[in-house]
Amino acid sequence: MAAPTEARRGETGTGAEEDEAAEDDGSEDEDEAGPCPLVAVFPRDPELFSDTFRELRRFRFCGRVLRIAQHHGPRLGMAAAVWDGALALCRFFEEQHMNFRGRSVIELGAGTGIVGILAATLGGDVTLTDLPLALEQLRDNAERNAAAVAAAGGRVVVEALPWGRELGCVPRGYDVVLGADVVYEPRCFPALLDTLLQLCGPPAIAFLSCGMRPQLGTETFFQQLLPMHFCVQLLRHHQDTNVGLYRLTRRSDGCSHTQAPTAALTDCTACRQRQDALLADGTP
Incomplete structure (x- = not known):
């Protein structure tokens, strides 16, 4: 995956990122005799071990303001970080x-769920999906932003969804499908394509934002595999x-695109009208 973008601390402009203030510093009152010598040697924070x-x-x-926890470690690996593709998609929503x-x-x-959570704070009824091992992080971040989502009239639910299988408890018929930095493993391309086909009915619109990695076939996925089934336009x-x-x-x-991959990245009036309808007032 592309390296995550680190924003300047304290920046107040678009997409600024800051350290989250500690909710509990774990401090305790010391005895009058002072701290135990072992406490001075060994840190109190169990996460350090x-x-x-x-x-x-x-x-x-x-x-x-989105409050996002990244649970770094070998269990989640790349799923723990906020990547450039996610930030680019969030900035597109803002723009x-x-x-x-x-x-x-x-x-x-x-x-981390940052893209879907932002959509929920903009009023969306959002389902965040990933492999089962990432659900704890997703639920954590959904809870951290629950007040902002509720204030906007949105909703967030979290579900497991391995690609390439039947959707199970995840329904079809979504209006919008989102994906940030999900195109990075060629072995997963058929499964990802199958899931997109299951979720994206003719009325739906999808936005995918990814680091372009020629060595991993990212451009092949967008320029050759997707155009066989989708109208694909490079927006940014x-x-x-x-x-x-x-x-x-x-x-x-009503789509003006042809089956030829060379025409896949041109604009399409019908596709643009779907996006315009989404931007208009949020009503179906």
Whole structure:
């Protein structure tokens, strides 16, 4: 995956990131005789002896403050971090003044859940999905932002969703499908494509934001595999992070794209109208 972007501490501009203030510093009153000598030698924080550690961050997008915990360690691996693709998608929501009120939204491979949680603070009814091992982190972050989501009239639920299988308890018929840095393992491309096909009916619109890794076939996925089933348009390419942001819609009679991959990244009036309808007022 692309390396995560570190924003300047204390920055107040778009997408600023700050250290999250500790909710409990763990301090205790000392005895009059002073601390025990062993306490002075050994730290009190048990996480220092663990193979995982939690990093708390605050992000500002769309006038919302998101509190995100990253549970670093071998168990979650890359799923623990907020990556450039996620930040690019959040900035796109801010730039486009996205309104998800009245829309059902699902995020694939959500990791920290920052993208889907932002959509929920913009009024969306959001389902965050990932492998079972990432669900604890997702639930943690959903709880940290529950007040902001409720204030916006949104909702967040967390579900396990391995790609390439039947959706199980995850329903079909979502209005919006989101994915940030989910295209990085060629062996997973068929499973990811199958899941996208199950979730994206003709009315749906998907936004995928990923670091472009030619050595891992990312461009092949967007320029050859997806266009066989979807209208694919490159909306943004961030040169500094080499992140591409794409819009996907299922092919339909009103779509101007052809089956040829060379035409896949051109604009389409029907696809653009779907995005415009999403931006309009958030009502189906």
